[in-house]
Amino acid sequence: xxxxxxxxxxxxxxxxxxxxxxxxxxxxxxxxxxxxxxxxxxxxxxxxxxxxxxxxxxxxxxxxxxxxxxxxxxxxxxxxxxxxxxxxxxxxxxxxxxxxxxxxxxxxxxxxxxxxxxxxxxxxxxxxxxxxxxxxxxxxxxxxxxxxxxxxxxxxxxxxxxxxxxxxxxxxxxxxxxxxxxxxxxxxxxxxxxxxxxxxxxxxxxxxxxxxxxxxxxxxxxxxxxxxxxxxxxxxxxxxxxxxxxxxxxxxxxxxxxxxxxxxxxxxxxxxxxxxxxxxxxxxxxxxxxxxxxxxxxxxxxxxxxxxxxxxxxxxxxxxxxxxxxxxxxxxxxxxxxxxxxx
Amino acid sequence: xxxxxxxxxxxxxxxxxxxxxxxxxxxxxxxxxxxxxxxxxxxxxxxxxxxxxxxxxxxxxxxxxxxxxxxxxxxxxxxxxxxxxxxxxxxxxxxxxxxxxxxxxxxxxxxxxxxxxxxxxxxxxxxxxxxxxxxxxxxxxxxxxxxxxxxxxxxxxxxxxxxxxxxxxxxxxxxxxxxxxxxxxxxxxxxxxxxxxxxxxxxxxxxxxxxxxxxxxxxxxxxxxxxxxxxxxxxxxxxxxxxxxxxxxxxxxxxxxxxxxxxxxxxxxxxxxxxxxxxxxxxxxxxxxxxxxxxxxxxxxxxxxxxxxxxxxxxxxxxxxxxxxxxxxxxxxxxxxxxxxxx
DNA sequence: TTGTACGCGTTATCAG
DNA sequence: CTGATAACGCGTACAA
Numbered sequence: 001x002x003x004x005x006x007x008x009x010x011x012x013x014x015x016x017x018x019x020x021x022x023x024x025x026x027x028x029x030x031x032x033x034x035x036x037x038x039x040x041x042x043x044x045x046x047x048x049x050x051x052x053x054x055x056x057x058x059x060x061x062x063x064x065x066x067x068x069x070x071x072x073x074x075x076x077x078x079x080x081x082x083x084x085x086x087x088x089x090x091x092x093x094x095x096x097x098x099x100x101x102x103x104x105x106x107x108x109x110x111x112x113x114x115x116x117x118x119x120x121x122x123x124x125x126x127x128x129x130x131x132x133x134x135x136x137x138x139x140x141x142x143x144x145x146x147x148x149x150x151x152x153x154x155x156x157x158x159x160x161x162x163x164x165x166x167x168x169x170x171x172x173x174x175x176x177x178x179x180x181x182x183x184x185x186x187x188x189x190x191x192x193x194x195x196x197x198x199x200x201x202x203x204x205x206x207x208x209x210x211x212x213x214x215x216x217x218x219x220x221x222x223x224x225x226x227x228x229x230x231x232x233x234x235x236x237x238x239x240x241x242x243x244x245x246x247x248x249x250x251x252x253x254x255x256x257x258x259x260x261x262x263x264x265x266x267x268x269x270x271x272x273x274x275x276x277x278x279x280x281x282x283x284x285x286x287x288x289x290x291x292x293x294x295x296x297x298x299x300x301x302x303x304x305x306x307x308x309x310x311x312x313x314x315x316x317x318x319x320x321x322x323x324x325x326x327x328x329x330x331x332x333x334x335x336x337x338x339x340x341x342x343x
Numbered sequence: 344x345x346x347x348x349x350x351x352x353x354x355x356x357x358x359x360x361x362x363x364x365x366x367x368x369x370x371x372x373x374x375x376x377x378x379x380x381x382x383x384x385x386x387x388x389x390x391x392x393x394x395x396x397x398x399x400x401x402x403x404x405x406x407x408x409x410x411x412x413x414x415x416x417x418x419x420x421x422x423x424x425x426x427x428x429x430x431x432x433x434x435x436x437x438x439x440x441x442x443x444x445x446x447x448x449x450x451x452x453x454x455x456x457x458x459x460x461x462x463x464x465x466x467x468x469x470x471x472x473x474x475x476x477x478x479x480x481x482x483x484x485x486x487x488x489x490x491x492x493x494x495x496x497x498x499x500x501x502x503x504x505x506x507x508x509x510x511x512x513x514x515x516x517x518x519x520x521x522x523x524x525x526x527x528x529x530x531x532x533x534x535x536x537x538x539x540x541x542x543x544x545x546x547x548x549x550x551x552x553x554x555x556x557x558x559x560x561x562x563x564x565x566x567x568x569x570x571x572x573x574x575x576x577x578x579x580x581x582x583x584x585x586x587x588x589x590x591x592x593x594x595x596x597x598x599x600x601x602x603x604x605x606x607x608x609x610x611x612x613x614x615x616x617x618x619x620x621x622x623x624x625x626x627x628x629x630x631x632x633x634x635x636x637x638x639x640x641x642x643x644x645x646x647x648x649x650x651x652x653x654x655x656x657x658x659x660x661x662x663x664x665x666x667x668x669x670x671x672x673x674x675x676x677x678x679x680x681x682x683x684x685x686x
Numbered sequence: 687t688t689g690t691a692c693g694c695g696t697t698a699t700c701a702g
Numbered sequence: 703c704t705g706a707t708a709a710c711g712c713g714t715a716c717a718a
Binding site for chain 1: 391394395414419429430435439455567
Binding site: 347359360363364367391392393395396397398399400507576 | 694695696697698
């Protein structure tokens with residue numbers, strides 16, 4: 001059995017209220033008594049009981065982070081940013097992922113205990129699951145939504161300006177690289193990131209007077225392998241002066257590049273390939289990948305920051321923080337403008 | 344204010360004990376009463392209070408996971424495995440990282456509350472920090488150590504048989520590829536993984552009658568970039584028939600390959616390059632990377648599994664689970680034995 | 687400046 | 703099968 005506040009009080013010859021004061025608001029207590037209490041605390045290795053404390057304070061010091069998946073560097077970086085910021089704000093981070101196919105039931109499982117977490121940062125990223133608003137609302141918890149906004153709950157949000165990023169990329173291809181044909185390789189059609197990027201693709205193509213052919217639009221699963229296989233089949237057909245592939249993430253772009261090269265299609269000479277996110281992969285391809293930088297870790301950190309702010313001040317009006325997504329020109333678009341950053 | 348057990352009791356016209364029984368051990372209560380109580384629970388959207396519950400049960404249902412860093416796929420996969428298993432075991436996962444330079448003080452910060460977590464999974468991976476045993480012991484918590492064993496605490500452990508993996512790789516280079524010279528590129532000298540891999544490197548070289556030259560041993564920081572820069576400088580000097588680079592992780596191996604190719608050293612023809620871990624990078628290099636598969640996500644899952652088992656049964660004797668590390672032969676060693684798996 | 691006593695919401699014990 | 707009541711450990715009015 002570990003020591004309780006009462007044990008400390010006895011050893012220091014004071015009442016438990018004094019001990020409590022020493023722990024929480026030292027100023028209110030005589031310096032000498034204070035020392036005695038602290039000595040007792042150390043001697044007994046006393047640590048306050050989290051439950052008893054939470055019961056009074058109605059705060060656990062824990063914030064939850066729920067992601068749609070935990071695979072890959074994209075989520076990994078969000079977690080890293082969130083974790084660091086949580087520590088900064090002196091909170092603990094409870095991590096969970098909503099697996100595909102999870103109903104609201106098993107969703108709530110982790111949060112079915114009342115009071116366990118002080119707030120929740122949640123990323124959905126699939127339009128299939130957009131109905132969780134009311135479910136979240138029933139939690140009666142400060143909510144921060146990442147990379148989206150959700151109907152049916154009041155919440156803060158940190159969003160990436162994907163549209164601007166995707167527009168910048170498409171304009172770069174069309175204006176600077178004089179693209180004549182652009183193939184789009186996205187993730188699932190229900191994925192909101194893919195949707196935003198696809199829309200920008202269509203818009204710019206249209207404005208440039210280019211056709212967005214149906215046969216130039218693919219929806220894969222964001223993985224290197226599926227993109228590689230696709231490129232093996234199609235790359236030679238895609239090849240041509242000022243022909244480009246716009247992949248919705250870096251991993252697929254890398255897969256396309258490898259698949260193209262494997263079928264003797266030279267990148268970027270015969271086919272330009274660009275990605276999205278600027279994960280580490282983007283610096284590991286040859287040629288180096290032209291992509292759009294998404295500040296993933298900053299997104300995670302900002303989410304936790306907003307969350308803790310709201311926990312401290314619940315009545316603030318909802319905040320939406322927008323983070324920029326920035327074009328990063330490297331080699332795989334073949335325009336020779338390496339290192340240049342457009343916005 | 345959210346509903347308490349008392350509110351439910353009143354609404355259902357029973358005592359709080361009955362409500363409690365309905366929640367925890369339904370069998371002991373009359374079916375009809377049961378229904379009435381459950382109706383009340385739904386009507387009031389009652390959720391048990393985590394603190395009051397924990398105060399009685401002395402269990403939070405939370406397990407902690409502390410990693411030395413959160414960067415990169417290695418840790419990301421451990422987290423993923425751990426998270427999935429935690430959910431499987433109906434526990435929540437509290438994630439934290441011990442930043443370099445953290446003293447035991449700020450270490451404990453996250454766990455300074457007594458009772459918040461039911462057990463702790465820790466990975467240290469640097470010999471600099473091996474003194475945390477006693478610190479962990481003072482937590483009086485079930486402890487599982489990942490990829491290491493620690494003096495001064497009783498704990499379960501899940502370890503990767505790195506030595507076998509590294510030996511298999513080195514033997515493959517020496518026996519099958521007829522290596523005449525092997526350059527070792529590791530992480531920090533204090534890193535335990537690097538140490539294990541280095542030792543296997545030395546042992547096999549020695550047994551094969553080959554010299555482990557000092558100038559053939561490098562200690563970098565596990566990143567692609569530093570390995571790339573090193574290769575740019577050294578690759579041409581390293582090149583030669585049956586010359587190899589054994590990198591201590593896949594990212595560095597990828598960096599070496601890219602650096603070598605950039606300086607017109609052909610891989611694997613002029614220089615073989617092999618890695619470690621079998622992260623996704625290993626399938627994204629060209630040539631595909633020969634490496635050692637480390638079951639990262641399984642390690643995370645096993646750790647949480649052991650932890651929950653011990654929480655349920657605290658008096659079991661300590662368990663050490665060893666996971667195999669398996670040689671994966673692809674293209675970058677140039678032996679033409681692709682797909683073959685040795686042990 | 688310090689101590690007393692109550693209440694937070696739950697489970698466990700024991701008596702009906 | 704059900705209800706009353708005592709813990710669990712802590713924060714905080716309120717009294718001294």
